[in-house]
Amino acid sequence: MPALLEARGLHAGYGPTQVLHGLDFTVEEGGVTALLGANGAGKTTTLRAISGMVRTTGEVLFRGERIDGRATEDIARRGIAHVPDGRGTFMELTVEENFRLGAYIRRDAEVQADFERMWALFPRLRQRWRQQAGTLSGGEQQMLAIARALLLRPRLLLMDEPSFGLAPLIVEEIFGIMRRVREESRVGILLVEQNANLALELADHAYLLETGRIVISGPAAEIRRDEAIRRSYLGY
């Protein structure tokens, strides 16, 4: 059985600048894979490469099928949800409308049920139901972004720095919710995080990126325990 997502020799860049130099990695169904590394290592670009938002070479396979070179919207329609950096909520639209957009491609009858599931996960969003997303606090916006992505009913969820710019308490809340998501559904998660400790706590497997190359990979628990790695790469 193929991995949920597999990248082989993935290169990507902006204009003449190459950012990724041949990555190989996999994300397993139902598992959490963390992508760690310093600023500029190419973590965000990796997620964008999977979503078809940058020019790439190499192969990306999703459930055994090539998806590299496809349009972003087609990739989303195959079941890959992406919570991008800067959250990617629709600031000008209401929370409700953001929800409806999250479920845009779905034709099944369970959308309403999923709305209710999201209300249960994020009770704060329910209170803000008719408010413009732009008026929400940073933490609420991140919650909305995650809810919006989950409403796609994805098989794979790409998350770009969910903790970015948020107060520790909120970060804790969000990671708590993600743990619940992980337990309740079979969605695979590829998580990009600056906060390596948090990410490794949640992840099963981790890759360490340095200037566009994978330098270390292994089970999250092992990396967490490896003092040398922690000190030289993760800085804590």
Added chain:
Amino acid sequence: MEALAHQIIAGIATGGIYASLALALVMIYQATHHVNFAQGEMATLSTFIALSFIQAGMPYWVAFFATIAVSFLIGVAVERLLMRPVQNAPVLTHVGVFIGLLLIIGNLTGWVFGYTTKMFPTPFESDQPLFGGLVSAHQLGSTAVTLAVLLLVYLFFRHTKLGLAMRAAAYNPRSARLVGIRVGWMLALGWGLAAAIGAVAGMMIAPVVFLDPTMMLGILLYAFAGALLGGIDNPMGAVLGGFAVGVLENLAGAYVVGTELKLTVALIIIIGVLVIRPSGLFGRVVLSRV
């Protein structure tokens, strides 16, 4: 006093003209976040196409809907052929393409259909002059049509999935792609719908002002002002703005500065309002926290 009432009624009637084109501007803005400067010219072209259909013997309403369909296709084609190649260019380049489009369509219409002033039929004929001859049956009918279009636009944007997707694509194309919206087609669809609404506006305006290739040149500016005054992201606001501009312009011309400067004064007032309320009277103020 009677003259004042007459000026206001005449202003409302003229404002209806602005309102109908303003709706097309709102449509394209909602779908692309641009204002197409060639919108008026495209509407004029549509009206000439409608006239050809009618002259070829089609009944009015058949020609009406056929024109809407043809205009929709023209709008889609324009987006696919002309806007697509520059989609990643700077915004100002887009404005450059709009100007090119304005030149092409404006001159093409005259070249193909001629420049003489033509009569365009109305489906709302009546022999009884209304309101002391200030408003024709056609103007009442066309106002009803404008309001009907307004209702459709409102329902489309507020209550359909497609309308929501179009707004999302315009606000944030990147995120829209991430939820699976085909942004390219949303833009094309927006152009098509705007062209279709423009066609309706053209067919409603032409019986009042008479049809020639420059028919929309002045109207576009007023419609633009009306749309911005009311709030360009709000169809209802744009329509009210259109009516407001019509009345304002008449009152300024008749009682304030004389007809020579009525446009100037109307514009100054509008700009004054915009300085105080930059999103228009009914526009949604977009708040965002970083």
Added chain:
Amino acid sequence: MSASKGIPASAPMVRAPAQRSIAGWQRAAIVLLGAAAALAPIWVLDSFPLFQLTMAIIYAVAVLGLNIVTGYSGQISLGHGAFFAVGAYATAILMAHFDWSFWATLPVAALVCAAIGFCIGFPALRLHGLYLALTTFALAVAVPQLLKHRALEGWTGGVQGLFLLKPDPPSWLPLSPDRWMYVVVLVIAALMYLLAWNLIRSRIGRALMATRDHPTAAEAMGMDIASLKTRAFAVSATITGVAGSLSAVAVEYVAPDSFTFFVSITLFVGMVAGGIASILGSLFGGLFVVFVPNIAEAISRSAPGVIYGVILILFLFVMPDGFAGLLRRLWARAFGPRG
């Protein structure tokens, strides 16, 4: 969060021009060669092509003015024809009614435009994007109406306009008025370009571009954006107004119909075709708006407007960031990406 987060989500308005250091003597040689090339047409061209070139340079100056506000400061103006008109009329009125010499009128025209530009700059601060486009476009529509207005008719000549004369060449120069006009335009254009060049290079210029690209950040850095932008508007209006003043004497006639909103559109087209936020591009823009309509006419006399529009759009397809963008790409290809 810098590098990776900062990578542009949407295309930036301009890319930074490639900078290479050039030795002093090389620079001097380039300036001399440029000056020689600019003056050559006086001896090479007949009076008619020389006149066209004169007009092209005048439009290039006007486009340059527009470029400062719209290209560099990021405030879209569809109304610079208004400043062009004001500059032209300032010169024409002083020359026709008070028998001033052209040279004396030039600073007045510049000052008047600066003042008006400064005043327009204030509401322009509150308005963005489309709203500013409408405001400035309204200005372009209103100016011809004001020029025709009864109250000003005594000064402006109303719809009939005003006649004036080109400046005479100094008696020691064996040049015809046409050729002298070219020299005059060239010198003033050079001054305007120098002014613009210095402005763009200065702290103000860099601040303007920073404001355009990252308004919040610029504000956070403690820049007085409002004062920057209004000043930019004033400088921009001045340059375009000077161009208008030159056009009045080059054409020797001003009338409201010479300054319809089409002038604003023309300037805008020149800016886009030449390259947004490019000084060199503005020069090309001037050539574009004078010569391309003639090319269009040579292609089809039955519908030159259609052809002009088609050429404009094709041009933008091939060079979405204008002529200056093409130059930048050629430069990059020739010398490789800089390190």
Added chain:
Amino acid sequence: MTTTTRRTLLAGATIGAAGLAMPNIAPAQETPGVTANEIRIGSTNALSGPASSYSVISRCLEAMFQRLNEQGGVGGRRIRFIVYDDGYQPPRTLEQTRRLVEQDRVAFLFNQLGTPTNSAIHRYVNQRRIPHLFLATGADKWANPKEYPWTIGWQPSYRVEAQIYAKYILEQKPDARIALLYQNDDFGKDYLHGVQDVLGQRFSSMVRTATNEVTDPTIDSQIVQLQATGADVLICGVVPRFAAQAIRRVFDMGWRPMFFMTNVSISVGAVMQPAGPERGVGLITSDYRKDQSDPAWADDPGMNEWREFMRRYLPDADLTDNNYTYAYGVGTTMIHVLRQCGNDFSRQNVMRQATSIAPMDIPVLLPGIKVQSQPDNYNVIRQMQLQRWDGRSWVRFGNVIEGANV
């Protein structure tokens, strides 16, 4: 001519001065633009932009010269008629005219369109002594042989037309209250000036005015405003689209003034039909042309000549457009002048012939209205006749009126 005196004086003075200060004007060729088998004639028109409706005039003239060439040309020479687009922008007109004169080296200029556009080149052509013939504009400043001897118009001026209406009003309704609607440009203002000429002191007490811009969508507001003044006479100096609007609105409001319409906007096809023929009954105008849609001219030999020409040379043209009859008239005049030149097509002789046309009939002009010119009188068509709309066609009444001496 209230505001123009000082300026024209100034301009006249400068011509003299500039003429002296121009050492290197091209050495006077004997007959520029004329070769053994060709005469080059230049013109400008709005082939693009909002004023393009007049471009059909140039097309018609091109066809007329083509017909002339097929018939053997003039004096053994073919005519080459070069028309450039100025988009109705005065600076472009100057550019294109200089191209015609300096690059194409045309013999002379003919029927350039527009008042502001021709104003921009008025001095240029007079300085260089280039015949600037039969302009396509009805402003009255082209008939000024003293200061601008090289420029001559053709059609009767709008100002004279307005004078005719004003005099007729004084005759019929000495205590009329007049409403005047005019377009806020050179064309419309001539109607204001013409009425002022006749009424003089009484203007301010008798007349109320309103203006419109070409870009106005409708003129309803102006009509409402003028009706509210209680006027019983209405004069309109507006282009066809607004003329049709005015006729319809005035009628629908139940206002029944004595109603005068500029002869620019009386085409049956473009104005009266769109407005509704029944609404225009009683409308008064004055014209010098025959209206091609008027049944009275169905079998008229002159109009048949025109129709035959249109059928052969411009089969796709819109026959209701009276720019074609205008063009045919002015083209006929031009060809007549060329024939009068004999074999001498020097600029001096062309100008001499153009300014000494013996009174002649032109197929598309009303009976009794002549084309003529004298060295001291550049008003080529100086007669008109009043006519009234009877619901189907224009009915002439009264005598042929000679401009200034109504």
